[in-house]
Amino acid sequence: MAVLDQLNEQMKTAMKAKDKQTLSTVRMLKSALQNKQIDLGHDLTPEDEKAVLSTELKQRKESLEEFSKAGREDLVTPLEAEIKIVEAYLPAQLDEAAVTKLVDETIAEVGATGKGDFGKVMKTLMPKVKGQADGAMVNRIVKAKLG
Known part of the structure; x- marks a missing residue:
């Protein structure tokens, strides 16, 4: 199953469960993938999908680091939840x-x-x-x- 299909399924589940955090994150990921697809002008390959998701994960980790340094715990907690959601769509990370x-x-x-x-x-x-x-x-x- 393509990542976009998985995101659509998770989006439906999040809507039914009224899980705003997951819904918001899934929508952002879906948007990023669709924007890349439009830029390339063709369906995304699994490698393209991985690259987009990796970029999204990297951005969130950098933001997490900055928010932690600034002592913004109110922003750290939701961002950690977003990171977990993004990681679920990527292959297991190498240690x-x-x-x-x-x-x-x-x-x-x-x-x-x-x-x-x-x-x-x-x-x-x-x-x-x-x-x-x-x-x-x-x-x-x-x-x-x-x-």
């Missing part, structure tokens, strides 16, 4: 150990020896972890391994 293993494999695959090979490693690695790992964490691990 740091799994990402480290992939980094090691990719370094061996491209024959990287030092910091100069950072771009080569990232170019090969990012498609493997797209939508499954935070880019900042991947970047940090690659730098540590090559540095």
Whole structure:
């Protein structure tokens, strides 16, 4: 089932349950996916859907971090709920150990020896972890391994 179909089903469920938080989040996700579909001019591939959802998740996590720093607990709680809803539509996130293993494999695959090979490693690695790992964490691990 396509993500848009899943979102439509969850939207109906949220309406019936009068769950305003879920309904609002699902509508935002659906809108983002439809906007991307219009931009591309064709139906979204699963990779396109993952990319849009990853972007939405990243935006919410960045906002969460900023709200936490500013002490805006009134905004943090609803945002955490939104993050859980978005994560439900993405593949399971890789933990740091799994990402480290992939980094090691990719370094061996491209024959990287030092910091100069950072771009080569990232170019090969990012498609493997797209939508499954935070880019900042991947970047940090690659730098540590090559540095």
